[in-house]
Amino acid sequence: MNKLFNVAVAGATGAVGNQMIACLQERDFPIKNLKLLATARSAGRKLRFKGKEIPVEELTEESFSEVDIGIFSAGGATSQKYAPVAARDGCVVIDNSAAWRMDPDVPLVVPEVNPHAVGQYPNKGIIANPNCSTIQMVVALAPIHRMAGIKRIVVSTYQAVSGTGKKAIDELYDQTKAMLNFLEPEKKVYPHRIAFNCLPHIDVFLENGYTKEEMKMVNETRKILEDDSIGITATTIRVPVFFSHSESINVETRDPITADEVRTLLEDAPGVTVVDDPSKNLYPMPIDAAGRDDTFVGRIRADESVPNGINLWVVSDNIRKGAATNAVQIAEILANDYLGK
Numbered sequence: 001m002n003k004l005f006n007v008a009v010a011g012a013t014g015a016v017g018n019q020m021i022a023c024l025q026e027r028d029f030p031i032k033n034l035k036l037l038a039t040a041r042s043a044g045r046k047l048r049f050k051g052k053e054i055p056v057e058e059l060t061e062e063s064f065s066e067v068d069i070g071i072f073s074a075g076g077a078t079s080q081k082y083a084p085v086a087a088r089d090g091c092v093v094i095d096n097s098a099a100w101r102m103d104p105d106v107p108l109v110v111p112e113v114n115p116h117a118v119g120q121y122p123n124k125g126i127i128a129n130p131n132c133s134t135i136q137m138v139v140a141l142a143p144i145h146r147m148a149g150i151k152r153i154v155v156s157t158y159q160a161v162s163g164t165g166k167k168a169i170d171e172l173y174d175q176t177k178a179m180l181n182f183l184e185p186e187k188k189v190y191p192h193r194i195a196f197n198c199l200p201h202i203d204v205f206l207e208n209g210y211t212k213e214e215m216k217m218v219n220e221t222r223k224i225l226e227d228d229s230i231g232i233t234a235t236t237i238r239v240p241v242f243f244s245h246s247e248s249i250n251v252e253t254r255d256p257i258t259a260d261e262v263r264t265l266l267e268d269a270p271g272v273t274v275v276d277d278p279s280k281n282l283y284p285m286p287i288d289a290a291g292r293d294d295t296f297v298g299r300i301r302a303d304e305s306v307p308n309g310i311n312l313w314v315v316s317d318n319i320r321k322g323a324a325t326n327a328v329q330i331a332e333i334l335a336n337d338y339l340g341k
């Protein structure tokens with residue numbers, strides 16, 4: 001019989017945590033016991049998994065003694081504090097926060113791109129799940145990088161509110177409803193109204209004028225593609241969309257590659273679906289990507305302003321491939337290739 005694992009989801013009541021539970025169920029992850037963890041406020045609430053009601057427990061230092069794999073999405077501070085506690089107790093942590101991503105001892109993994117990096121998990125007992133915007137970008141760009149060597153990336157994002165969590169989903173809904181009823185919309189999560197607006201501001205501003213989200217895309221992409229020589233500049237924008245991030249990506253390659261070659265390459269790439277037939281108005285859109293696991297790529301065309309330039313439009317569900325699905329795929333590699341042996 002194949003080995004079964006004791007699994008914990010930390011942040012189980014959140015937008016990503018909920019999807020993690022759904023992904024574990026959909027993908028039939030080999031689970032012996034599933035533990036659901038959140039704050040004391042949520043303790044006792046019941047969540048469904050495979051037809052059973054599982055009570056949420058408060059996350060404490062004692063939560064991980066019997067757990068093989070802990071999937072965390074409860075914010076950076078929680079991961080900073082509890083991931084080492086879990087690892088000390090022999091639980092391998094797959095962490096969705098930014099807390100450990102750039103630690104040189106912690107692998108940062110996108111299974112379609114660098115699955116081999118999972119093998120570094122014994123360093124700290126922690127594997128980091130990248131930022132949602134980074135994941136979909138590297139899924140689309142890794143095949144191009146392997147074929148033609150990417151020299152420079154210019155990316156602008158159009159990011160859904162679900163990336164900020166449940167409260168932000170409610171905020172977009174409530175503000176939209178208020179405005180359509182000629183009422184004053186309330187601001188609680190974002191510094192400005194998000195309904196019928198765009199905010200060029202995701203995460204905090206840094207001294208170099210970029211936001212932390214923008215610098216995550218720069219640094220994480222280099223780490224995952226294992227190439228610090230790639231020039232990357234990002235502008236990240238929050239838009240009034242509930243699910244799925246979109247990205248306008250411009251790349252310059254070292255070797256020549258045509259738009260048709262990129263299209264063929266991406267049609268065969270793992271985790272990618274090419275939707276690119278402008279004559280029929282076919283291109284990726286958040287409403288089509290939501291609820292699915294692939295990264296959708298379209299508008300593939302030469303950038304005629306530079307030699308070896310390509311433009312792409314890349315869309316993916318930020319809660320699924322951008323967070324929960326990617327984390328569960330990492331857990332699958334861990335279970336099949338390392339812990340299950």
Ligand code: A2P
Nearest residue numbers: 011012013014015038039042059074078165166
């Ligand atoms: P809770 O629902 O009890 O507050 P989201 O990103 O959608 O806002 O969800 C965040 C998730 O992280 C929730 O499940 C939340 O639990 C959980 N969480 C936040 N802070 C902590 C903490 N200090 N300890 C445990 N879980 C936490």
